[in-house]
Amino acid sequence: MENRRIYFGILFAVTAMVLFSLGGGLWGAEQTLGHWTGKMFQPVCHQNPERSFYFLGSQMAVNTRCFGIFSGIWVGWMLIPFYLRAGGGNRSVIILLLVAAVAQIIDFGGNLFSYWTNTNMSRFILGSVLGTATALYIGDLFKSSTKH
């Protein structure tokens, strides 16, 4: 594995992002919207209360799909060393990434056009698959290029 410092730097940042996305409850706030955790994620998420999980009595700072993506990225990032040890460069990761992206579009579109009603859990699961696949796809960049 190369670029270890960058790997651990991003792991630290992604871990912080997941912790902050848990919202104000973790920091003793009664509300997340208006709290600094809510402000942090305001530019990237609509933060609809009906579409968010609650943590320690407060709404999370991101909706369920975003939380799925962020926590999926974190899980995928943790898996990168194991993925590379198994050889990396796996075509199935690209297929998984494409399938996860298409599934997001289908899920969002189906709900938008009232073909079905998705749930917080379904949005979270689909988001986490996309996040994990994204992290593993990036993971190949940490593959050591000095193999002979």
Next chain:
Amino acid sequence: MEEQDSTAERNYSFGEYLPSAGIVGVIFALLTFAIGIFFGYQQINAEPTGSYFSPSMLSGVIICLVSAFAGMVAVWHFTKEVSPVMKLGQGAVLGFLTGAVIIILSVLLNEIWTGLIDATYTEKIIDATIANIEAMDIPESAKNDAIDGIAQSMEAGNSIWSQIFWGIPITGLVNLLTALIGVKIFAKKPEETF
């Protein structure tokens, strides 16, 4: 010799990242600002239906999707205009910078709009969003929480500096990650040069 120089591994100064981060950041900031304003006025002028898929919610999804890929586009621009060779860390820096440019410009554009063009925009969008939530078929307590939160997040303590300070880390990190995807797709690794 020239070919070797153009593909050789080297470190770039802050100023060399700026054109790509700046150009792509400006384009994406203008794009997301225009989308936000367009859907904002759609929300203001629409009857409150209580639908979850309100114009402002749709704009939030579209803005998030669009701005997330700025890091990748910045890497593409860098590989076309500066050097096709890019290290992982350089892509990460470029992605984060692009996210920072988007946040700074978006905040400034919003301030210009609400300060010079439509001073009542924020008030109108809050009223329209609250009216839509009040029409939603959800429990009263959830409505009150949502309304309190929206009023707080849009009004209290949202100075320019606060928006920039809190906005840059996450948008920067998201663009950093998409920039790494860009490095994988568009950039040559230094080892690949001969």
